[in-house]
Amino acid sequence: KGDADAGKKKFYTCTGCHGIAGYRNAYPDYPVPKLAGQNEGYIVNAMNAYKAGERKHPTMRAQAESLSEQDIADIAAFLSQAK
Amino acid sequence: KGDADAGKKKFYTCTGCHGIAGYRNAYPDYPVPKLAGQNEGYIVNAMNAYKAGERKHPTMRAQAESLSEQDIADIAAFLSQAK
DSSP: OOOHHHHHHHTGGGGGTSOOTTSOOSOTTSOOOOOTTOOHHHHHHHHHHHHHTSSOOHHHHHHHHTSOHHHHHHHHHHHHHOO | OOOHHHHHHHTGGGGGTSOOTTSOOSOTTSOOOOOTTOOHHHHHHHHHHHHTTSSOOHHHHHHHHTSOHHHHHHHHHHHHHOO
């Protein structure tokens, strides 16, 4: 089960692109998905797809590979509650 | 440019899976992404990726193939404003 508090810390690096509502998005012209409030299971599936190379995004694949199953669960728990 | 009102009508069929917050999601256990409030450009890119087969989801590919560029722009405009 994901721990949202731990997830918040682990998500810090990701805010560079995935600016949560109110954060300045580092790549305004790059259409990055908004993740705050996203479906928890969808996030876990998407991260595992990046990890397995089923979803093809170099940066995301590298990020996903650096995260454990628990990290991903924590981040998904945090994001699904983020506003 | 997308027309959100037209997009709302065109999105009606999609609510079966992508229940907007408050709608009962037809597949509660199926981790479908929440689209309300999603980044407009991201939605357009995702739909084109389904259309081109770069993103592999049978239902989504079929849906994307049935939509014109204008349909996709309208739906993206609607979703990015939906609460």
